[in-house]
Amino acid sequence: RRKLELPYASLGSLSEASHVFDPQLLAGLFGQLAGQLTDIDAGALPKSLPQTLRLVAADGSLWDTLPRMAKALYQPPLTRKTKGGFKGHFQFDVAKAAPVCGSFTECSGDERAALEKQLRPHTLYLIDRGYQSARLFVAIQAASSSFIARIKESSGFVLVRLRPLTARDLAAGVYYDAEIRLGCQAASDAPLLCLVKARIVSPPPHNLHPQRNGGKYKAYPRTEPLVQEWALLTDRFDLDADVVVLLYHHRWKVELFFRWFKCTLKCEHLFCESENGMKIQFYAALIASLLVLLYTGRKPNKRIW
Numbered sequence: 001r002r003k004l005e006l007p008y009a010s011l012g013s014l015s016e017a018s019h020v021f022d023p024q025l026l027a028g029l030f031g032q033l034a035g036q037l038t039d040i041d042a043g044a045l046p047k048s049l050p051q052t053l054r055l056v057a058a059d060g061s062l063w064d065t066l067p068r069m070a071k072a073l074y075q076p077p078l079t080r081k082t083k084g085g086f087k088g089h090f091q092f093d094v095a096k097a098a099p100v101c102g103s104f105t106e107c108s109g110d111e112r113a114a115l116e117k118q119l120r121p122h123t124l125y126l127i128d129r130g131y132q133s134a135r136l137f138v139a140i141q142a143a144s145s146s147f148i149a150r151i152k153e154s155s156g157f158v159l160v161r162l163r164p165l166t167a168r169d170l171a172a173g174v175y176y177d178a179e180i181r182l183g184c185q186a187a188s189d190a191p192l193l194c195l196v197k198a199r200i201v202s203p204p205p206h207n208l209h210p211q212r213n214g215g216k217y218k219a220y221p222r223t224e225p226l227v228q229e230w231a232l233l234t235d236r237f238d239l240d241a242d243v244v245v246l247l248y249h250h251r252w253k254v255e256l257f258f259r260w261f262k263c264t265l266k267c268e269h270l271f272c273e274s275e276n277g278m279k280i281q282f283y284a285a286l287i288a289s290l291l292v293l294l295y296t297g298r299k300p301n302k303r304i305w
Contacts, residue, residue: 018277
């Protein structure tokens with residue numbers, strides 16, 4: 001304000017700004033900054049991954065809205081105890097270590113429908129079980145892209161052919177690799193996909209408070225390893241099973257971005273009373289995150305935080 005020799009802005013003007021400013025102007029600026037980013041984490045990716053294929057982790061996250069918002073008060077069921085929500089749908093470029101696309105809906109917004117509108121060509125999407133949808137898989141392939149999706153272990157499929165396991169596959173925890181058609185009664189013209197099942201063992205956690213658990217799921221014991229069964233579905237037959245498992249590990253980088261976004265950039269709570277104002281707050285924080293990457297030229301670490 002001093003540099004531009006501007007007068008003070010009244011609180012009324014600041015309050016009105018969240019209703020009259022256009023957040024799409026910030027969305028355009030966010031897109032321009034995302035286009036200026038270069039790969040800063042590409043060395044950790046497998047060499048067998050095609051260079052023309054972008055590795056992107058897609059996921060959504062929820063934010064509670066202020067109770068004074070009308071949408072928060074009058075969402076069904078009509079009770080004051082019902083909390084309103086706001087959901088952000090993001091695409092996180094693994095090589096650039098930054099978000100490259102984002103959209104916003106109400107808390108009940110379908111993540112699969114949001115991703116279908118954001119699809120880009122020449123991209124390998126990493127998605128979790130919440131995105132399991134035959135329609136979405138077909139749409140990704142129609143957009144000249146690919147996917148590695150974790151599906152439910154109980155999902156039905158028709159076995160076409162088993163693929164032999166190598167020593168690297170076994171070392172990565174893979175115990176099943178097959179060509180399948182998704183669906184219990186899949187037709188002969190259904191898309192041919194690759195199903196990889198792996199047993200992943202995570203070491204005991206060392207940074208969890210024994211009496212605090214604020215996450216979605218209950219923390220596993222601090223002294224015991226966590227054993228998970230992964231069922232990964234992909235349309236990339238040129239990738240070995242161990243590479244598919246390794247690539248899916250990168251999906252958790254979007255979760256780390258949510259931690260950075262909510263805790264470090266202080267966007268855990270929304271302070272606007274309008275949907276327009278919330279979008280302005282989101283895009284301002286996203287732009288700040290990209291500016292940190294452009295200024296430092298590397299992934300944010302604890303010192304940068």
